[in-house]
Amino acid sequence: MALKCGIVGLPNVGKSTLFNCLSNAKAQSANFPFCTIEPNLGVITVPDERLNKLSELVHPERIVPTVVEIVDIAGLVRGASKGEGLGNKFLGNIRETDAIIHVLRCFENDNITHVDTTIDPVRDKETIDIELQLKDLETVEARLAKVEKQAKTGNDPEAKRLFKILSLYKEALVQGKSARTVEIDEADQKLGKDLQLLTNKPILYVCNVDEAAVLNGNGFVEAIKESIKDENAEMLVIAAATEADIAELESYEERQMFLEDLGLSESGVNKLIKSAYRLLQLETYFTAGVKEVRAWTYKRGFKAPQAAGVIHSDFEKGFIRAEVIKYADFIALGSEQACKEAGKMAIEGKEYVVQDGDIVHFRFNV
Numbered sequence: 442m443a444l445k446c447g448i449v450g451l452p453n454v455g456k457s458t459l460f461n462c463l464s465n466a467k468a469q470s471a472n473f474p475f476c477t478i479e480p481n482l483g484v485i486t487v488p489d490e491r492l493n494k495l496s497e498l499v500h501p502e503r504i505v506p507t508v509v510e511i512v513d514i515a516g517l518v519r520g521a522s523k524g525e526g527l528g529n530k531f532l533g534n535i536r537e538t539d540a541i542i543h544v545l546r547c548f549e550n551d552n553i554t555h556v557d558t559t560i561d562p563v564r565d566k567e568t569i570d571i572e573l574q575l576k577d578l579e580t581v582e583a584r585l586a587k588v589e590k591q592a593k594t595g596n597d598p599e600a601k602r603l604f605k606i607l608s609l610y611k612e613a614l615v616q617g618k619s620a621r622t623v624e625i626d627e628a629d630q631k632l633g634k635d636l637q638l639l640t641n642k643p644i645l646y647v648c649n650v651d652e653a654a655v656l657n658g659n660g661f662v663e664a665i666k667e668s669i670k671d672e673n674a675e676m677l678v679i680a681a682a683t684e685a686d687i688a689e690l691e692s693y694e695e696r697q698m699f700l701e702d703l704g705l706s707e708s709g710v711n712k713l714i715k716s717a718y719r720l721l722q723l724e725t726y727f728t729a730g731v732k733e734v735r736a737w738t739y740k741r742g743f744k745a746p747q748a749a750g751v752i753h754s755d756f757e758k759g760f761i762r763a764e765v766i767k768y769a770d771f772i773a774l775g776s777e778q779a780c781k782e783a784g785k786m787a788i789e790g791k792e793y794v795v796q797d798g799d800i801v802h803f804r805f806n807v
């Protein structure tokens with residue numbers, strides 16, 4: 442389950458700089474628009490203190506964290522939906538992602554060019570929103586044209602449902618609203634998701650500020666907050682250029698010291714990964730053996746067989762049961778054996794909904 446987050450925004454707003462704080466794969470970042478053309482792909486490990494605590498008790502040969510993929514996509518410009526500035530290619534890159542990290546320039550600096558001259562992140566956000574919405578409108582209209590006749594004349598219930606959903610999306614999009622603002626009946630959610638609309642992807646806004654605004658934000662950040670208040674979206678404030686410098690430092694201690702000097706307890710990178718996790722409704726379970734202590738990512742609400750399928754499809758197919766220890770019990774008692782003896786290992790079946798932090802041993806048969 443490799444999840445992909447795409448970094449999106451106007452040219453020269455700090456997308457590659459943010460990417461470079463996140464990943465060790467260094468992307469080219471420079472003060473000119475369209476510095477990035479080919480998307481940069483980075484695989485970042487998800488920091489999780491529980492993994493370290495478990496490893497201290499189990500002393501495994503190997504510790505394996507879970508990962509998220511981050512793609513640094515080229516800047517979009519006005520007209521992208523009509524192919525402007527390699528728009529089609531870049532929009533295609535966005536379509537392949539599971540979630541969007543939208544970077545907004547919230548810093549002033551006369552030396553860094555802005556494609557629309559002035560600093561106005563609310564306007565910038567609208568520019569991007571409009572392009573994504575126009576592209577979605579094109580997709581929705583093409584689908585509508587195909588399904589309309591079938592829905593109106595035939596007796597195909599799925600075509601009728603699809604027609605209804607498409608019409609709802611169209612109504613929102615022509616009003617300049619994103620597809621994610623449309624409420625879709627529970628039963629039709631999958632049909633909606635399958636359309637792969639760009640403005641239906643979960644979104645996280647990153648306000649890229651200068652060092653001075655890293656703790657308390659600034660006027661630009663306030664303006665963005667106000668403009669997204671009805672979107673039910675998350676927003677983070679990160680000084681990308683500063684954090685990219687921090688990421689260059691060799692040792693963990695040095696990086697921590699630098700962060701503390703800025704008054705931060707946690708790097709923007711960590712905050713971003715955690716938010717991406719929340720955004721995608723992801724949770725973590727662990728497997729803990731002497732060979733390997735490992736974190737696994739699954740979607741909230743997964744039942745035991747589905748969660749087992751994250752490790753291997755055979756685990757799902759041949760699922761028999763899950764032996765589950767709660768993280769707190771494992772830490773308190775110190776080992777699997779101790780948990781077993783204390784009656785803290787539960788035997789769970791197919792209907793068990795896996796919980797964040799569970800330490801699981803799957804029994805299966807193929």
Ligand SMILES: Nc1ncnc2c1ncn2[C@@H]1O[C@H](COP(=O)(O)OP(=O)(O)OP(=O)(O)O)[C@@H](O)[C@H]1O
Nearest residue numbers: 452453454455456457458470471474475476477516
């Ligand atoms: N918070 C910041 N404060 C000051 N300068 C910054 C900040 N973030 C990025 N920059 C600078 O802005 C310039 C553009 O950054 P970057 O190359 O990351 O933009 P980009 O969005 O990836 O652009 P493109 O779309 O062209 O690929 C760089 O010179 C970078 O150092």
Ligand SMILES: [Mg+2]
Nearest residue numbers: 456457476477
């Ligand atoms: Mg770039």
